[in-house]
Amino acid sequence: MSFSRSLKEKAIKVWEDGYNHPFVQELGAGTLDKEKFKFYLLQDYLYLLEYAKVFAMAMVKADDEKMLSNLSSITKSIFVDEMEVHRIYMKEFGITEDEVANVKASLFNRTYTANMLATAQKGDLAETLATVFPCAWTYCDYGKRLKEQYKNNLEDNFYKSWIETYAGYEFEESFEWFYDAIDELVKNKTDKEKRKIEEIFISSVEFEYMFWEMAYNKEMSYKK
Numbered sequence: 546m547s548f549s550r551s552l553k554e555k556a557i558k559v560w561e562d563g564y565n566h567p568f569v570q571e572l573g574a575g576t577l578d579k580e581k582f583k584f585y586l587l588q589d590y591l592y593l594l595e596y597a598k599v600f601a602m603a604m605v606k607a608d609d610e611k612m613l614s615n616l617s618s619i620t621k622s623i624f625v626d627e628m629e630v631h632r633i634y635m636k637e638f639g640i641t642e643d644e645v646a647n648v649k650a651s652l653f654n655r656t657y658t659a660n661m662l663a664t665a666q667k668g669d670l671a672e673t674l675a676t677v678f679p680c681a682w683t684y685c686d687y688g689k690r691l692k693e694q695y696k697n698n699l700e701d702n703f704y705k706s707w708i709e710t711y712a713g714y715e716f717e718e719s720f721e722w723f724y725d726a727i728d729e730l731v732k733n734k735t736d737k738e739k740r741k742i743e744e745i746f747i748s749s750v751e752f753e754y755m756f757w758e759m760a761y762n763k764e765m766s767y768k769k
């Protein structure tokens with residue numbers, strides 16, 4: 546198995562814990578408290594703005610046209626496809642633009658995005674891709690699994706649009722290039738450098754777990 550594809554196995558415990566997190570499972574079953582989802586949605590909106598900046602930093606480190614074009618496509622899809630899900634649910638909840646503009650990023654949200662930005666600032670392109678990779682890969686994996694596991698009541702599930710976005714073929718296709726790109730970038734790296742990339746990847750899977758946890762508990766800071 547290639548280096549990039551084996552990264553998931555390196556983080557398998559927290560990866561599976563993430564899938565089994567009550568936020569994810571209740572979302573799949575359609576039983577998730579809407580207030581928890583609303584909290585997630587608003588925090589995720591702010592998260593995505595910072596996430597897009599990590600791609601901007603990746604672009605500065607890239608040289609070949611294909612890489613630059615792939616990075617810019619993802620950035621565009623964050624604002625078009627990814628945020629479309631947010632717009633659908635925000636409308637459903639009657640959240641106004643004013644309300645969105647006044648939301649503050651939670652302490653953990655700031656921690657997660659600051660970590661990604663710091664990794665991108667200090668590291669090279671391979672490290673930068675490793676820090677954002679779990680965001681796409683876990684969502685794709687969880688989305689597909691939820692769609693299959695809860696297929697019998699998907700039609701009545703309030704979270705159907707969310708599940709279908711991430712379970713979709715188009716979404717999976719949008720980041721397929723990541724695997725080969727990472728494998729190419731690590732070709733001449735030492736074992737020590739590769740271990741560092743694995744650590745960065747694992748950290749982001751852990752941060753993803755904690756994002757579900759934060760949303761499930763509607764945690765703004767060190768106290769609820």
Ligand SMILES: Cc1ncc(C[n+]2csc(CCO)c2C)c(N)n1
Pocket residue numbers: 589592593596619622623627679680681684720753756
């Ligand atoms: C906390 C959090 N983590 C991951 C995603 C998923 N995600 C973010 S941008 C993007 C598009 C391409 O990478 C995807 C799938 C999210 N929405 N929120």
